[in-house]
Amino acid sequence: xxxxxxxxxxxxxxGGSLRLSCTASGRTFRPYAMGWFRQTPxxxxxxxxxxxxxxxxxxxxxxxxGRFTISGDNAKNTAYLQMNNLRPEDTAVYYCAASYxxxxxxxxxxxxxxxxxxxxVTVSS
Numbered sequence: 001x002x003x004x005x006x007x008x009x010x011x012x013x014x015g016g017s018l019r020l021s022c023t024a025s026g027r028t029f030r031p032y033a034m035g036w037f038r039q040t041p042x043x044x045x046x047x048x049x050x051x052x053x054x055x056x057x058x059x060x061x062x063x064x065x066g067r068f069t070i071s072g073d074n075a076k077n078t079a080y081l082q083m084n085n086l087r088p089e090d091t092a093v094y095y096c097a098a099s100y101x102x103x104x105x106x107x108x109x110x111x112x113x114x115x116x117x118x119x120x121v122t123v124s125s
Contacts, residue, residue, distance in 0.1 A: 002026040002114040004096045009119030012086055016123070020081040022096030022116055031098040033106055034072065034079040038092035038121075045095065047107040051079060059106055064090075086123045093118040 008020040024031055035050035049060045049070040058070050069082040079096065097112035105111045 002098060002100070004098055004114055004116035006094070006096045006116040006119045008081075009094060009121045011122045011124065014086060014088055014123055014125050016086050017082070017084045018086065018121060019083070020094055020096075020119060020121075021078055022080075022098075023076060023078045024098050024114075025077065027100065029100075030074060030077055031100055032102055033099045033111075035097045035099075035106065035112060036070065036079075036081045037095045037097060037109065038090075039095065039118075040092045045109060048094070049081060050106045052106070061107075083121070086121075088123050088125045090121060091123050092121060094121050 003025050005023045012018055030053050033050055033052045036048040037045045038048050039045040047061050051058045051070045051072050067085045072079045095118045096116035098114045099112045103111050
């Protein structure tokens with residue numbers, strides 16, 4: 001069974017930075033892709049960023065382009081989300097996701113097989 005362990009959430013002032021980490025365990029081979037989504041109360045979980053392990057291709061939501069950077073450490077099966085210039089509207093529970101299936105899509109919830117428990121990010125104004 002795959003487990004995703006997230007860390008790095010917290011409280012930060014607007015304009016500040018946080019780095020989220022997500023480590024995948026439970027499989028002998030690495031994920032095809034790892035991504036980050038976020039969710040606020042009453043809203044759908046939305047795509048934030050994703051990275052494909054082979055080739056390192058990345059995709060971002062328009063709302064975070066230029067501020068967030070996703071990266072990966074193959075040896076550690078760990079994905080990172082560096083979040084800079086944070087805004088109050090970035091406040092959400094952030095979820096890590098992993099796909100072990102080769103897929104065309106990468107931004108829908110159904111493109112991922114496993115999910116972490118979520119980590120809270122709060123940005124104060």
